[in-house]
Amino acid sequence: xxxxxxxxxxxxxxxxxxxxxxxxxxxxxxxxxxxxxxxxxxxxxxxxxxxxxxxxxxxxxxxxxxxxxxxxxxxxxxxxxxxxxxxxxxxxxxxxxxxxxxxxxxxxxxxxxxxxxxxxxxxxxxxxxxxxxxxxxxxxxxxxxxxxxxxxxxxxxxxxxxxxxxxxxxxxxxxxxxxxxxxxxxxxxxxxxxxxxxxxxxxxxxxxxxxxxxxxxxxxxxxxxxxxxxxxxxxxxxxxxxxxxxxxxxxxxxxxxxxxxxxxxxxxxxxxxx
Numbered sequence: 001x002x003x004x005x006x007x008x009x010x011x012x013x014x015x016x017x018x019x020x021x022x023x024x025x026x027x028x029x030x031x032x033x034x035x036x037x038x039x040x041x042x043x044x045x046x047x048x049x050x051x052x053x054x055x056x057x058x059x060x061x062x063x064x065x066x067x068x069x070x071x072x073x074x075x076x077x078x079x080x081x082x083x084x085x086x087x088x089x090x091x092x093x094x095x096x097x098x099x100x101x102x103x104x105x106x107x108x109x110x111x112x113x114x115x116x117x118x119x120x121x122x123x124x125x126x127x128x129x130x131x132x133x134x135x136x137x138x139x140x141x142x143x144x145x146x147x148x149x150x151x152x153x154x155x156x157x158x159x160x161x162x163x164x165x166x167x168x169x170x171x172x173x174x175x176x177x178x179x180x181x182x183x184x185x186x187x188x189x190x191x192x193x194x195x196x197x198x199x200x201x202x203x204x205x206x207x208x209x210x211x212x213x214x215x216x217x218x219x220x221x222x223x224x225x226x227x228x229x230x231x232x233x234x235x236x237x238x239x240x241x242x243x244x245x246x247x248x249x250x251x252x253x254x255x256x257x258x259x260x261x262x263x264x265x266x267x268x269x270x271x272x273x274x
Contacts, residue, residue, distance in 0.1 A: 004054040010065075016103055018069070018096045020087035025073035026066040026100055030058040035133070036106045038097070039065045040113030040121045042139075044242075045233030047072025047226065055112065064109070066100055068093055068120075071229045078232045079225030081188075081195065085236045090243040094124045101131060114138035116237075123244065126255045135261040142249045148238045152179050155209055162208035169201030184235035187228075195228065202231040 010027035018024050030053075037056055041048045048065040056063045069088045070078040077083060097120075101109060110133050111121040118137040125132045141147055156163030167175065170182035186198035203219040210218060219230065237243075245251075 004051070005057060006054070007050065008053050008058050010053075015075070016066075016096075016100055018092075018099055020092075021076065022069050022087065022096075023075045024066055024069060024096050024100070026064065026104075028062060028064050028104065029053050030056060030061045030063040032062055034058075034060050034062040036104075036109035037061045037063050038101075038109045038111050038121075039063065040097075040111060040117035040124075041065075041068065041072075042113070042115035042117045043071065043230060043233060044068065044116045044120075044237045045071040045078065045230040046116075047074075047229075061110075064100070064104065064106075066096075069096065071226075071233060077225060078229035081192070081228075085232065088233065088236065089240070090120065090123055090237075093120055094127055097124050098128060098131070107131070108133040110134040110136065112136045115141055116143060119143040119242065119244075119249070122249050122256075125259065126249065126252045129255050129259060132259050135256070135259055137261070137263050140263055143238075143242045143244070145241055145246055148180065151209070152205075152238075159208045159211075162205060166201060166205035166208075169198060169205075178239075180235055180238045183231070184239040187232045187235050199228050199231045202234070203227050 008029050010029045011032065013025070013027035015023040015025055027048075039048065039052050039055065041052065045068070047067045052065055053063060067074040069092060070076065070083055070085060078085060078088075108131050111125060112135075113121045114137065118140050119142050121135065121137070122142065125135060152166070153163075156166070167173065167179060169186075170177070170179045171186070173179055173182040183198055183202055187195055189195050189198070203222075206219045219227065222230070
């Protein structure tokens with residue numbers, strides 16, 4: 001593993017109208033004549049960061065980043081309780097990615113992502129395999145219901161006290177109940193104090209799960225609007241099975257035949273150069 005590439009600024013950026021009143025933020029950095037590569041961020045609802053520009057050699061790649069609907073710099077923002085998330089689904093995001101590719105005049109691009117980003121890029125690649133030159137995935141997940149069940153319940157065996165607080169935050173939910181659905185309702189509650197407490201309880205659990213990997217609080221230390229957007233979008237997606245049939249990505253993996261791919265893990269503060 002090597003250090004990240006030096007910091008870099010975009011040479012182009014904009015807001016893409018993707019319909020339904022949504023504008024998706026995008027930016028491009030690196031070599032305008034380089035190999036096109038798209039960074040697909042996690043979450044859902046995390047947004048891109050300047051650090052993500054540093055995953056690729058800027059002399060070799062034309063690096064495209066975008067903030068998925070209703071998070072990051074995209075508008076309207078899910079941090080605003082008035083923002084309607086009905087038009088924020090996995091099929092919408094796949095269509096946004098394809099519209100961005102056409103907007104930038106890219107024929108085929110390498111897809112990079114981790115966590116939720118790995119799910120979304122796989123769903124895109126299976127829908128548009130002819131537009132994908134290669135796939136690089138870190139922190140692999142297909143966001144199956146069994147996987148989200150592990151995140152909101154199963155991993156609690158390692159963090160029992162934190163999980164009890166997470167469960168308590170899902171007010172009125174029995175121990176064997178649907179915790180994510182409860183948080184999805186709470187984040188849409190008309191009372192701001194209820195929404196804020198649900199957000200705080202969710203990010204505290206996320207930070208607890210990651211505490212074995214970092215001493216930072218990657219979710220709890222975010223600005224208030226970013227935390228609200230992250231929790232609203234996560235709960236919205238997970239409570240709907242991320243709009244994918246269970247096992248769909250595995251069943252349709254044959255559509256990826258012929259696309260080079262790499263799976264790998266993170267090391268603290270480092271990532272493989274590409």
